[in-house]
Amino acid sequence: xxxxGTVLEATGVTKRFAGIVALDDVSLRVDTGERVGLxxxxxxxxxxxxxxxxxxxxxxxxxxxxxxxDISGLPVHARARLGIGRTFQRIELFSESxxxxxxxxxxxxxxxxxxxxxxxxxxGRPRPDEIARCDEVLGLLxxxxxxxxxxxxxxxxxxxxxxxxRALMTDPKLLLLDEPSSGLDxxxxxxxxxxxxxxxxxxxxAILLVEHDVELVSSFTERSYVLDFGCxxxxxxxxxxxxxxxVRTAYFGDVEVAS
Ligand code: ATP
Numbered sequence: 343x344x345x346x347g348t349v350l351e352a353t354g355v356t357k358r359f360a361g362i363v364a365l366d367d368v369s370l371r372v373d374t375g376e377r378v379g380l381x382x383x384x385x386x387x388x389x390x391x392x393x394x395x396x397x398x399x400x401x402x403x404x405x406x407x408x409x410x411x412d413i414s415g416l417p418v419h420a421r422a423r424l425g426i427g428r429t430f431q432r433i434e435l436f437s438e439s440x441x442x443x444x445x446x447x448x449x450x451x452x453x454x455x456x457x458x459x460x461x462x463x464x465x466g467r468p469r470p471d472e473i474a475r476c477d478e479v480l481g482l483l484x485x486x487x488x489x490x491x492x493x494x495x496x497x498x499x500x501x502x503x504x505x506x507x508r509a510l511m512t513d514p515k516l517l518l519l520d521e522p523s524s525g526l527d528x529x530x531x532x533x534x535x536x537x538x539x540x541x542x543x544x545x546x547x548a549i550l551l552v553e554h555d556v557e558l559v560s561s562f563t564e565r566s567y568v569l570d571f572g573c574x575x576x577x578x579x580x581x582x583x584x585x586x587x588x589v590r591t592a593y594f595g596d597v598e599v600a601s
Contacts, residue, residue, distance in 0.1 A: 355404035382569035427514030429505040445476040448511035499530030
């Protein structure tokens with residue numbers, strides 16, 4: 343069972359795909375307010391693990407607990423309602439809609455409001471309280487000036503922040519970040535990391551980060567887990583994990599790791 347302060351606890355998660363053991367008895371914990379990395383080479387099982395937490399996949403064995411509650415049998419939307427937020431690598435909605443509209447959709451999802459996003463530009467005008475909540479999140483993310491911009495005009499870095507904003511609208515207890523640095527340059531990655539840290543300090547949610555960018559994982563996370571061929575091969579403070587011979591051999595090959 344999760345101890346007080348534990349947001350996510352996965353125990354013994356095992357998932358097979360037609361003969362491939364994508365996850366083999368993986369246990370992982372994320373505590374309140376923590377930033378935890380999940381790293382590993384291509385095909386190590388990171389996405390499969392994320393999907394087991396999100397509810398997109400059901401593990402063959404093992405449990406997923408959110409704040410001590412077993413959510414293993416719940417569908418994606420129920421887990422989202424209970425506080426699991428996520429970002430996507432690419433913005434999934436319509437490029438001509440504005441930054442604020444993207445957040446409004448998330449807000450309505452959170453409230454279980456049945457109106458579709460299309461209603462936002464037609465009949466179902468956003469209420470003042472909905473707009474206020476959007477603008478609060480946009481302000482936190484430094485996006486206030488871009489509220490009325492169409493998504494297609496934003497840089498990838500800003501678009502990634504909008505993705506974070508959408509996730510924040512659902513008031514997550516746990517935010518799953520799937521390679522947030524993908525496609526971003528160093529500066530955009532640094533801005534994203536800094537903004538996430540600032541927002542996290544205000545909101546207190548926990549973060550589980552899947553990421554290839556070693557520099558980001560090293561600077562952003564306090565603890566990390568390393569998967570290789572579906573097995574956890576290391577866990578602990580990120581600096582120690584990155585320095586371990588086993589991890590360097592399995593994951594980095596002869597790549598130099600920034601200290
Ligand atoms: P990457 O860094 O490349 O995204 P990953 O660590 O996320 O890799 P997964 O995508 O979780 O790894 O894949 C783990 C293993 O499970 C791989 O061998 C992959 O081919 C296999 N796998 C994942 N999803 C499926 C599926 N739906 N059907 C069959 N095999 C799958």
